[in-house]
Amino acid sequence: AQKITQTQPGMFVQEKEAVTLDCTYDTSDPSYGLFWYKQPSSGEMIFLIYQGSYDQQNATEGRYSLNFQKARKSANLVISASQLGDSAMYFCAMRELVRGAQKLVFGQGTRLTINP
Amino acid sequence: DVKVTQSSRYLVKRTGEKVFLECVQDMDHENMFWYRQDPGLGLRLIYFSYDVKMKEKGDIPEGYSVSREKKERFSLILESASTNQTSMYLCASSFVQGTNEKLFFGSGTQLSVL
Numbered sequence: 001a002q003k004i005t006q007t008q009p010g011m012f013v014q015e016k017e018a019v020t021l022d023c024t025y026d027t028s029d030p031s032y033g034l035f036w037y038k039q040p041s042s043g044e045m046i047f048l049i050y051q052g053s054y055d056q057q058n059a060t061e062g063r064y065s066l067n068f069q070k071a072r073k074s075a076n077l078v079i080s081a082s083q084l085g086d087s088a089m090y091f092c093a094m095r096e097l098v099r100g101a102q103k104l105v106f107g108q109g110t111r112l113t114i115n116p
Numbered sequence: 117d118v119k120v121t122q123s124s125r126y127l128v129k130r131t132g133e134k135v136f137l138e139c140v141q142d143m144d145h146e147n148m149f150w151y152r153q154d155p156g157l158g159l160r161l162i163y164f165s166y167d168v169k170m171k172e173k174g175d176i177p178e179g180y181s182v183s184r185e186k187k188e189r190f191s192l193i194l195e196s197a198s199t200n201q202t203s204m205y206l207c208a209s210s211f212v213q214g215t216n217e218k219l220f221f222g223s224g225t226q227l228s229v230l
Contacts, residue, residue: 101170108158
């Protein structure tokens with residue numbers, strides 16, 4: 001079964017608009033972490049934001065915020081005031097413990113295109 | 117700055133060859149990971165390691181093995197390369213400090229198996 005699901009293969013948004021990228025996850029571990037990464041065309045993986053399962057508040061990092069809805073098992077990324085440089089692939093990932101080891105799995109990704 | 121270094125950016129090998137992909141991190145991280153990235157499939161976990169000589173299978177371990185003899189080095193081995201192992205391979209390491217976690221990636225190795 002897919003542990004991390006990103007249902008939007010591609011999204012097109014006008015510059016300066018806010019955008020929400022969807023991510024749902026599946027785990028029975030009460031302690032887990034959720035990440036978002038950006039991969040521009042250069043291929044590097046850029047860390048954006050992290051949310052721990054016990055964090056009471058939604059994580060924020062500049063223009064990025066994570067809409068964490070634990071009961072629904074969703075961890076959507078919100079980018080406010082989108083910019084042309086936000087065009088990239090975006091990956092959601094989850095960390096859980098497996099036999100005492102940290103295991104990180106990623107979703108299929110969403111390709112975001114910002115139009116001028 | 118944390119550095120995760122993958123030994124080759126591009127690699128071309130022949131079917132049946134034994135292939136070693138090397139990854140070194142310089143921050144004493146315990147956890148290290150190998151992924152392959154294919155269009156439409158995202159990053160898929162091949163193997164991960166939480167300490168020297170300790171390893172766990174990821175979601176697609178078939179056709180691969182790993183070695184972690186030293187904490188800073190995590191090697192991915194293709195015992196007998198096949199064309200369906202042509203892919204971008206990404207190595208990563210992570211630290212956990214209280215409620216803060218971060219995953220650091222290498223720049224990737226594009227492997228072509230002919």
